[in-house]
């Protein structure tokens with residue numbers, strides 16, 4: 001805690017929000033991770049290998065052969081020892097060189113096209129894998145992470161691998177092969193001159209190793225800063241209404257400016273360090289060239305090499321430093337790719353806390369008897385949200401759950417859907433422990449209508465169809481009509497085909513509720529959970545919703561986290577919760593007579609309404 005906070009002073013706007021930074025990655029390269037990453041290329045092995053090998057071999061061979069042709073052209077055609085220059089030979093070498101350039105160009109074009117195509121496919125697979133897995137993860141996973149950080153992994157982190165998979169890997173491989181090829185040719189042609197010009201290489205490695213470490217930490221810092229920006233952006237956009245309503249734009253912007261500028265500073269620092277590779281290599285290459293000409297001249301005088309060899313070596317040495325320079329530049333890209341893949345695999349390896357048993361059975365079509373047996377549950381260790389809940393509900397009954405905020409109503413519902421598992425006790429449907437059944441067979445028979453009705457971007461029709469994907473258009477209209485949503489839908493510009501934006505912001509609260517009822521009715525679950533909206537709506541809509549609710553509840557076991565008196569009164573039984581325990585249960589009249597917690601809640605509601 002800062003000194004300022006200890007003194008009870010408000011925090012400055014630039015330290016208002018707190019985001020958890022990603023953990024620093026200790027090892028720059030984790031080979032197990034690299035292998036795993038490349039296993040995504042496996043399915044394309046057969047397609048990829050022949051093309052890449054052929055184009056890579058052709059590309060590298062031609063690149064290596066061209067300086068050799070220069071040497072031969074000089075030594076055999078332009079300045080042959082003891083003979084006249086030969087134009088015929090010169091044309092021959094020039095023609096050969098042109099042919100090699102054309103082959104090189106064709107091989108490179110083809111290789112780039114192919115690797116781009118397969119790289120995109122690999123990225124597609126990886127993203128699909130990640131998304132598929134995230135969909136399986138339990139609520140506990142999402143409780144711990146802001147939506148922004150999950151989003152960033154599916155977008156930014158996967159994108160960071162794009163360059164690596166499209167051209168990076170192949171270029172890296174080609175550069176390495178080219179380097180080895182040049183070293184071999186130089187040593188074979190003239191080992192003395194070859195060794196002399198490579199004398200600077202170890203020195204360069206010593207300098208760049210120290211630099212690499214610093215570069216790694218600098219890029220790590222950039223990533224953390226960017227992560228913070230993403231988390232803040234996501235939160236800001238989602239909370240824009242609140243920000244504007246409380247006119248907090250300035251403070252919010254000041255915070256953003258702060259993290260934005262620290263990000264730029266970090267990026268500039270890392271990039272400047274990365275750029276240092278260039279001068280280091282240029283200096284070493286210049287020293288190498290100096291040695292080449294100085295020592296080369298000596299060797300020519302001693303008649304150990306020809307002028308052609310000197311010119312050819314000068315050419316090779318250019319090709320030698322190019323890949324080293326590129327490898328240096330690629331180091332940052334590799335680091336980012338490594339960090340991103342680590343973050344992606346961390347999600348892919350996350351096991352759902354609510355797992356399906358290997359021998360999970362299919363829950364048969366249920367009658368609807370529900371039994372909570374001595375349930376204890378905690379979201380965070382040591383802070384129980386439910387403390388020994390036991391409740392028996394017969395099929396077809398409507399149970400209203402009431403209680404102060406935070407008393408555990410929604411938690412009971414979360415356990416019934418098996419979004420979480422209890423720490424002690426069991427939830428049974430028709431006598432079967434829900435941990436023993438497949439999640440799909442359970443959730444397809446337990447419907448949920450949440451207070452914050454989620455409307456997806458799409459048409460009204462598609463939003464209702466979300467309840468049962470194979471429902472016909474007729475069934476959709478029938479469900480909407482049953483819950484009295486048909487009239488309002490028809491009054492929209494395109495009726496059922498009206499497009500609603502993400503989260504349904506263009507619809508009123510009541511309309512969104514009716515849509516969610518239609519969605520639930522279409523799904524036709526045997527057990528229904530309904531978190532009633534607290535927002536006050538006009539009396540006419542309230543009546544409509546009550547009517548719709550009656551139709552929706554008919555013939556099902558229903559649990560309603562109830563806020564409206566009308567809903568509570570109509571329930572078969574009211575269960576009153578307090579601090580994670582059931583403190584009372586019975587009918588409205590019975591509970592009023594008891595003069596306990598329920599009576600207090602109702603009186604408070606009346607006082608509020610009449611105030």
Ligand SMILES: Nc1ncnc2c1ncn2[C@@H]1O[C@H](COP(=O)(O)OP(=O)(O)OP(=O)(O)O)[C@@H](O)[C@H]1O
Nearest residue numbers: 143379380385403404405406407408409410411412
């Ligand atoms: N995801 C979560 N992580 C940690 N604690 C949680 C989480 N969800 C709820 N809690 C805690 O569990 C307790 C019960 O919460 P719950 O949402 O079940 O209450 P509720 O009765 O439904 O409240 P409300 O009427 O306000 O919706 C509360 O103390 C709450 O702070």
